[in-house]
Amino acid sequence: MKHYTLSLGALVATLCLATSSLVFAHGDVVPQAVDTSGLKQLGTDWQTANPYREDKTAIRIGDSAFNQNCARCHGLGAVSGGIAPDLRYLPKGDEGDEVFMQRIRKGAVRDGRVYMPPFEGTLSQEAMWAIRAWLETVHEE
Secondary structure, X not given: OOOOXXXXXXXXXXXXXXXXXXXXXXXXXOOXXXXXXXOOOOOOOOOOOOOOOOOXXXXXXXXXXXXXXXXXXXXXHHOOOOOOOOHHHOOOHHHHXXXXXXXXXXXXXXXXXXXXXXXXXXXXXXXXXXXXXXXXXXXXX
């Protein structure tokens, strides 16, 4: 059995390299397409309240869409591991809809750093509202 020893500097450098790929991992991922063919199409005007609230088809589509596009940062089941906010605590109803849609459409940039990419133009309005419908099923106070 071989034993390896690292200097403190080498250990720190190794840890920095390992964690830097985790911190910036979301920047290197291509959003996945979401099939919303089972949902009523919403047109080009953005809705202000979720038209799919409690819709079983939307919830199923939203669950899959979340896992494909959001879980890598916001966690499986929306249980965040600390990289991004825990979306289970978004307010339910219209208040949460407004916060959710603003962030998913426009993303978040602070001090020139992209904390969340904008999904407008990448995901359809239908896909975004389906994700929101699913998030309300895992909501916690």
